[in-house]
Amino acid sequence: MIPPLARQTLMAGAYSLTPLAEGDVSGLLRLFADPAVTEFMDIAPLETLAEAEEIVAWARDMAANNRGLRWAIRRAKSSDLIGTVGFNTLEFDRGRRGEIAYDLAQAHWGQGIMSEILPHVMVFGFDNLGLHRLEAMVTVGNLRSCRLLERHGFSLEGRLRDHAFWKGRFWDQLIYGRLAD
Numbered sequence: 810m811i812p813p814l815a816r817q818t819l820m821a822g823a824y825s826l827t828p829l830a831e832g833d834v835s836g837l838l839r840l841f842a843d844p845a846v847t848e849f850m851d852i853a854p855l856e857t858l859a860e861a862e863e864i865v866a867w868a869r870d871m872a873a874n875n876r877g878l879r880w881a882i883r884r885a886k887s888s889d890l891i892g893t894v895g896f897n898t899l900e901f902d903r904g905r906r907g908e909i910a911y912d913l914a915q916a917h918w919g920q921g922i923m924s925e926i927l928p929h930v931m932v933f934g935f936d937n938l939g940l941h942r943l944e945a946m947v948t949v950g951n952l953r954s955c956r957l958l959e960r961h962g963f964s965l966e967g968r969l970r971d972h973a974f975w976k977g978r979f980w981d982q983l984i985y986g987r988l989a990d
C-alpha cells in the first residue's frame with residue numbers, strides 16, 4: 810500500500826522536507842534563477858514567478874496522483890527554502906523503482922548538506938515506499954552530482970547517448986542505480 814505522497818513530510822537530519830506547495834513559489838524562483846543551479850538540469854534559469862508556479866503545479870500534480878514527490882528543503886525551524894529533493898518518477902506496477910532528483914542553492918554546496926539528506930530519502934524510498942531500486946539520471950559533466958551518488962552506494966550503470974532533449978539540444982545522460990540491500 811503506497812502512502813498518500815502529497816501528505817508525506819520527512820525530517821532528514823537537521824533538515825525538514827515538506828511537499829512543494831504554493832507557498833514555496835518565491836523560494837523556488839530564487840533557487841532556480843541561478844544559472845549555476847540549473848546548468849545540468851532540464852530547465853533554463855527561471856525569470857518569472859509564473860515559471861516557478863508551473864514547477865510547483867507539476868510537483869503537486871505528481872504527488873496528488875502518487876506518481877512522484879518533490880520536497881522543499883529547509884533547515885529545521887527556518888522558513889528559507891534552500892533546495893528540493895524527491896522522486897521524479899515512481900514505478901510500482903512493472904517494477905519497484907524510483908528516480909531521485911535533488912538540488913541545493915549554490916551557497917549551500919560543499920558542506921555535506923545533500924549527503925546528510927539523501928540517506929533519509931533513500932530509506933523513505935526503500936522502506937516507506939517499498940522500492941527495490943533507486944536510480945538517478947545525471948547530465949554528463951555534473952561531477953558534484955556523480956560524487957554525491959557514488960558516496961551513497963550508487964553505481965554508474967551506463968551512458969545513455971542523446972537520451973534527453975532540452976535547451977534546444979540533445980544531452981547524454983549517465984544512469985546511476987542502487988538496489989535495496
Ligand SMILES: CC(C)(COP(=O)(O)OP(=O)(O)OC[C@H]1O[C@@H](n2cnc3c(N)ncnc32)[C@H](O)[C@@H]1OP(=O)(O)O)[C@@H](O)C(=O)NCCC(=O)NCCS
Binds near residue numbers: 850912913953
Ligand atoms: C548536486 C548537488 C546537490 C551536490 O551538492 P554538494 O554540496 O556537492 O553535495 P553534498 O551536500 O553531499 O556535499 C558534499 C561536499 O561537501 C563537502 N563536505 C563538507 N562537510 C561534509 C560532511 N560533513 N559530509 C559530507 N561532505 C561534506 C564534501 O567534501 C563535498 O565537497 P567536494 O565535492 O567539493 O569534495 C549540488 O551540486 C547542486 O545542487 N547542483 C545543482 C543542481 C543539480 O545539478 N542537481 C543534480 C541533478 S542530477
